[in-house]
Amino acid sequence: MAPQLDSFFKQVDAMSESFIDRLSKAVAIPSVSAMDEHRPDVFKMGEFMASELRNLGAEVTLHPLGKQPHKEHLELPPVVTARYGSDPSKRTVLVYGHYDVQPALMEDGWATKPFKLTVDESSGRMYGRGSTDDKGPVLGWLNAIEAHKKAGVEFPVNLLMCFEGMEEYGSEGLDEFIMREAKGFFKDADAVCISDNYWLGTEKPCLTYGLRGCNYYSLEVTGPGADLHSGVFGGTAHEPMTDLVRIMSSLVDPDGKILIDGIDEMVAPITDQEKALYKDIAFTMDNLYESLGSKTALFDDKARTLMGRWRFPSLSLHGIEGAFSAPGAKTVIPAKVIGKFSIRTVPDMESEAVTAAVQKHVDKVFAGLKSKNKCTLKLQHDGKWWVASPNHWNFTAAAKAVEHVWGVKPDLTREGGSIPVTLTFEEATGKNVLLLPMGSSTDGAHSINEKLDRRNYIEGIKLLGAYLHYVAEEPMREG
Numbered sequence: 001m002a003p004q005l006d007s008f009f010k011q012v013d014a015m016s017e018s019f020i021d022r023l024s025k026a027v028a029i030p031s032v033s034a035m036d037e038h039r040p041d042v043f044k045m046g047e048f049m050a051s052e053l054r055n056l057g058a059e060v061t062l063h064p065l066g067k068q069p070h071k072e073h074l075e076l077p078p079v080v081t082a083r084y085g086s087d088p089s090k091r092t093v094l095v096y097g098h099y100d101v102q103p104a105l106m107e108d109g110w111a112t113k114p115f116k117l118t119v120d121e122s123s124g125r126m127y128g129r130g131s132t133d134d135k136g137p138v139l140g141w142l143n144a145i146e147a148h149k150k151a152g153v154e155f156p157v158n159l160l161m162c163f164e165g166m167e168e169y170g171s172e173g174l175d176e177f178i179m180r181e182a183k184g185f186f187k188d189a190d191a192v193c194i195s196d197n198y199w200l201g202t203e204k205p206c207l208t209y210g211l212r213g214c215n216y217y218s219l220e221v222t223g224p225g226a227d228l229h230s231g232v233f234g235g236t237a238h239e240p241m242t243d244l245v246r247i248m249s250s251l252v253d254p255d256g257k258i259l260i261d262g263i264d265e266m267v268a269p270i271t272d273q274e275k276a277l278y279k280d281i282a283f284t285m286d287n288l289y290e291s292l293g294s295k296t297a298l299f300d301d302k303a304r305t306l307m308g309r310w311r312f313p314s315l316s317l318h319g320i321e322g323a324f325s326a327p328g329a330k331t332v333i334p335a336k337v338i339g340k341f342s343i344r345t346v347p348d349m350e351s352e353a354v355t356a357a358v359q360k361h362v363d364k365v366f367a368g369l370k371s372k373n374k375c376t377l378k379l380q381h382d383g384k385w386w387v388a389s390p391n392h393w394n395f396t397a398a399a400k401a402v403e404h405v406w407g408v409k410p411d412l413t414r415e416g417g418s419i420p421v422t423l424t425f426e427e428a429t430g431k432n433v434l435l436l437p438m439g440s441s442t443d444g445a446h447s448i449n450e451k452l453d454r455r456n457y458i459e460g461i462k463l464l465g466a467y468l469h470y471v472a473e474e475p476m477r478e479g
């Protein structure tokens with residue numbers, strides 16, 4: 001295999017500028033799934049993926065998913081599936097990624113235009129929304145195909161690709177599609193690989209075997225018929241924002257402790273075996289400070305910090321729709337405000353039980369306010385946590401590829417973020433799922449100035465290709 005991989009690696013290096021150009025074109029399409037006005041761009045990005053894949057010789061299908069639930073004026077973007085190769089003597093690997101991105105506005109504080117890939121030649125940092133989450137990794141698979149073709153190296157496996165456009169909005173419609181296609185498009189898969197998370201630091205690669213789930217809520221408080229003048233009506237009416245802020249501040253304390261009764265009891269106890277795992281992970285508090293961009297950590301020690309990210313639930317307050325947020329001093333009483341918060345869930349939390357506990361808490365606190373306003377809690381979307389076995393040939397193949405490309409053994413990690421369909425793929429295919437990250441801890445996914453380091457992108461393309469070669473070699477045994 002070594003000469004084949006050498007030729008493939010040389011080709012990736014030779015094509016690196018054209019791979020960066022492909023990423024620039026993708027970043028330039030603002031495929032923000034959470035903003036109605038960007039829905040045509042999400043479709044455009046789906047078309048871009050389909051056209052790039054067709055040019056590489058893959059069999060591509062765009063699957064419409066129908067109307068968006070609760071937003072029937074919007075069509076869901078298509079799932080793009082593609083097959084590259086159908087040789088029965090080869091293994092078949094299914095890869096998944098998403099072509100939608102989080103919102104990004106210049107006024108959020110970006111130093112460069114979010115939808116223009118800006119390469120800082122001195123640091124190798126490539127800034128742009130979606131560069132690391134998840135356009136860089138998704139294009140990594142396409143680039144790996146192209147480099148094999150150009151280098152004249154036989155592609156080692158049959159590749160099934162599944163790219164969606166709603167991941168950042170709860171993967172609407174995808175679970176049903178995957179279950180429908182379990183015995184169709186996905187039936188040949190021998191293993192699944194997802195590249196959509198990050199290293200723990202900036203130097204050591206990792207393989208990931210767990211994710212937290214995510215229950216995302218909106219909490220609406222309404223009262224007056226329209227926004228009011230606070231001079232005229234302040235002191236005469238129950239104010240929705242006052243109620244909302246009280247309820248939101250009752251959910252979690254400043255140390256991150258969730259204050260909702262019953263949540264702690266749902267969390268699986270920590271075992272001694274698990275405690276021992278944390279000490280060997282290459283992660284320091286300085287890694288955290290670097291990726292936080294500050295020293296505002298909740299805990300001073302590594303193990304508690306990793307547990308806080310991986311295996312305990314957390315509750316984050318995200319924002320308030322309808323609140324006055326512009327510069328200046330508008331003296332308004334907003335008539336309707338919608339608070340947004342989410343709970344990252346872990347084993348053994350069940351979505352329905354979490355929502356029941358949240359509803360009970362909100363009802364209790366709101367009743368205590370004795371307000372005449374109306375308060376409504378809604379679960380916007382939920383995605384389940386996932387923990388898999390890393391003792392499977394899929395992980396062994398990936399570990400060999402990491403050692404080959406990066407010269408070190410990868411850490412085995414869990415991820416604090418969520419990829420809701422991971423569990424669905426596991427259940428639909430009955431096969432092992434591996435998370436193989438490309439980007440690093442300082443990439444700032446979901447934040448301002450999101451970036452992917454040039455080194456992680458180019459070596460990441462080599463890693464994805466090498467992984468497929470090692471998969472082709474691994475003896476078939478379930479782990």
Ligand SMILES: C[C@H](N)C(=O)N[C@@H](Cc1c[nH]cn1)C(=O)O
Pocket residue numbers: 133134167168169170196197214216383416417418419420445
């Ligand atoms: C880890 C992955 N790249 C990611 O960013 N996932 C999102 C998915 C999401 C959106 N709403 C709920 N889950 C995340 O973890 O926020």
Ligand SMILES: [Zn+2]
Pocket residue numbers: 102133168445446
């Ligand atoms: Zn994301």
Ligand SMILES: [Zn+2]
Pocket residue numbers: 098133134167196
């Ligand atoms: Zn992502």
